[in-house]
Amino acid sequence: MKGITKKFGDFVANDSIDLTVHKGEIHALLGENGAGKTTLMNVLYGLYLPTEGDVFINGERVEIKNPNIAIEKGIGMVHQHFMLIDKFTVVENIILGMETTIKKGSFDTKCIDIESATKEVEELSKKYGLHVDPNAKIHDISVGMQQRVEILKALYRGADILILDEPTAVLTPQEVEELIQIMESLTEQGKTIIIITHKLKEIKQAADYCTIIRRGKKIDTVKVSDVTEEDLAEMMVGRQVSFAVDKKEMNRGEVVLDINNIVIKDNRKLNAVNDLSLQLHKGEILGIAGVDGNGQSEFLEGITGLRPIESGKVILNGEDIANTTPRNIMEKGMCNIPEDRQKRGLILDFSVAENMILENYDKEPFSKNRRLNHKNIDEHAKKLIEKFDIRPQNEKQTAGSLSGGNQQKVIIAREITNDPDVLIAAQPTRGLDVGAIEFVHKYLVEQRDNEKAVLLVSFELDEILNLSDRIAVIYNGKIVDVLDRKDADEKKLGYLMAGGGVDDEKK
Ligand SMILES: Nc1ncnc2c1ncn2[C@@H]1O[C@H](COP(=O)(O)OP(=O)(O)OP(=O)(O)O)[C@@H](O)[C@H]1O
Ligand SMILES: [Mg+2]
Structure with missing residues (x-):
């Protein structure tokens, strides 16, 4: 990409950016929130026409006026926010818009050839190690699998250059490892990957080159093995970033939220939250650590009034708020930074x-x-x-x-x-750049120092360990242990999160 400028009205989102990517490499794009990374990739994928500048693929100048042309040129994109149809199956989503039809029965009716499509999807998924269940509906599968569906969708359309816009923001640490392996298997087989991520650790782990963008301008392209995480952070925000959180001693007050033996069902009517109890005190940040899918989402929806609570009590400031409306819960002093910001x-x-x-x-x-x-x-x-x-x-x-x-x-x-008495923060820094994370953490700590309570749910163990005063581990819909911060480390939490503290019988 040469001299790419993209303006929205007077606003310059991309300012004469050059980006060179070689075949078979993993190239990371790094920059603060709003720096213009997604915009640049949307230009490459034909979603936006550049105001100025040219795109060359394999040396040939191409005009990518729309995504169909991008796909034709071998470019695929997995967007920051997924674009799947919930009620369709995995295969239906992958072939959408490219269905082949066959004649079925004695009438002249045409049907989608699901069988051969399923076979093709299975082959692709085997080839690149992208495990999916072809017949599952999107709303029943994990976010990690949804993402593999998005990648398969691009590969099914013949993508050679794959753009991944913040693919790891929504993944659990285990899923991130899997994705990195998938990316390696893709590049080994000749594919090229451009990945946007805010996680410096991942860039160091997976990428060959990294291009840094700040406020719409390209700062540099560096060989990843030549730089440290601190170097990357500094290039990105233009100042030194502190990775540690400054906190004074906790001043723990009385219980403000008292959750007693609650049971909450998931969409399949199974108990996702199983007799869970937890107390949150004024003046503390309580972190909930756990592997995705252990009831965190249902728990949060339950206590914020978005999902029925089958039994048990949720006492907020002395009053049971279980099964009342979100509005009532909010007015009684509990606010919520939800997991899914767009929905x-x-x-x-x-x-x-x-x-x-x-x-x-x-x-x-x-x-x-x-x-x-x-x-x-x-x-x-x-x-x-x-x-x-x-x-x-x-x-x-x-x-x-x-x-x-x-x-x-x-x-x-x-x-x-x-300024709620209880602030629920679910994945509050998902998708934020390191500077913004520093900033959000500061605000959460400020709430706590003002003797408010913060309930933090995060898949990032670093974040849990950095911020929390106490850490509760959720496994299989139950809190299996609550540790003081000083007694917790990554290893111990990992053990508990994997069900290590639970008798085999109960598992
Ligand atoms: N359609 C649009 N209309 C107006 N402004 C836009 C539009 N799309 C993007 N912008 C602006 O362009 C800037 C760059 O946005 P972009 O989405 O590319 O950032 P980003 O680097 O991907 O950030 P993040 O890390 O937060 O995803 C932002 O300030 C954004 O508000
Ligand atoms: Mg973006």
């Missing part, structure tokens, strides 16, 4: 300013006599944009047009501003 955290078609008041639109100063006061709403948003460094600084822009990391900052700004 549960934002209304993508609303402006940033509107998203900032989703919970308070009916209160003064944002409305009076059922009329919104746009001046106050905009002013409120401007303040938060400034304070939380949301880019670009435009409260009128729709939430959907923000970069992934900045969408997350909008949610965090809104929830923290409510």
